[in-house]
Amino acid sequence: MHDETHHGDLLVILRHAPHGSSWLREGLDAALVAAAFERRVTLLFLGEGALALLEGQGVGPMGQKGTAPTLAMLEMYDIDRLLVEERALRDYGLDASMLLLPARPVGATEMAEELAAHSLVLNF
Amino acid sequence: MRYAILLLAAPYSHQASHSALRFARALLARGHTLEGVFFYHEGVHNAARLAAPPQDEPHLVDGWAALGEAHGVPLQVCIAAALRRGLLDEREARRHGKQGASVEAPFELTGLGQLVDLGLRCDRLITFGP
Incomplete structure (x- = not known):
């Protein structure tokens, strides 16, 4: 487990x-490939992306x-730093x-810090 | 400065491909270097060899190819995203038993690892999306 002050590539x-x-x-594919190349990856589920974390999903009809x-x-790939937008959880009526997966809710200030703390940001 | 471009939008459907190509030309004109352009998601359609837009519109595929050849900029296309969308070079066409290839040099089909490598190697990776 990375500690919370540690930011990835x-x-x-x-x-x-x-x-x-x-x-x-395709966003997740990029994350997995980066992790397979031994890069430290953080995932941020933002807005509607928070719905990806909902339990009980099947394949699409x-x-x-x-x-x-x-x-x-993700865990197998050592991607264990998962963040979810606090506001998205609230908007969609979700709770942890x-x-x-155990994603940590983050607010606007922390998201800005995350953006600044990574060498590369890919937005899907 | 060393730049790279990530293009996620299909040509002609969105402004993004036009903007990306013009940005690429502008940064080269200013004396910066462009380490590579990576085409992912619907951006892979920018590598469609058979694209035939009307003559009074910019030819984006030819535009990228000309830029790649003139400045030695690698034009890398995500192979997984490309194959799903019918974009195959000769080798992949043979491998999948298809007649005719839809991607040719200077575009090259490559893995997503190249995107990560490109992004971390450059000073700036600029994403253009729909």
Whole structure:
């Protein structure tokens, strides 16, 4: 486990819900590849992206692969620094017990610090 | 300064490809270096060899190719995102039993690892998206 003052090489921001588009899947792919190349990766689930963390997701009814299995693999890739926008949780009526993974809620100030603290930011 | 570009939008559907290409030209004209352009998500369509826009519109695919050749800028296309969307070079077309290739040099199909490497190697990675 990284401690909370430790910032990684790469911050991947995920702003889209599962199924409706390939943004989330392709963003996660970038994170996994970076981690496979031994880069320290932080994920930030922002806005609608917070919905990716909801427990109990299946594949999409139109044959979309779904992202829950990918999220379940994050730990294997040593991606354990997961942040979720506090406001998104509030807006969607979610709380931490509904989430698939332990993501830490962050506010606007902390998000700004995260953006500044990573060498590379990829926004999906 | 050493720049890189990440392009996530399809050509002609959004302004992003036009802006990215003009940004690339502008930074080179100012004497900066462009270490590479990476095409991901719908940006892979910028590498479509068969693109045939009307003559009174900028030809984005040819624009990227000309820029890549004139300045030795690598034009890297995510292979996984490209294959799904029907963008195959000769080797991939053969491998998948398809007739005809839709991607050719100077564009090259490559892995996402190149994006991470490019981003961390440069002073600035600028993302253009829809």
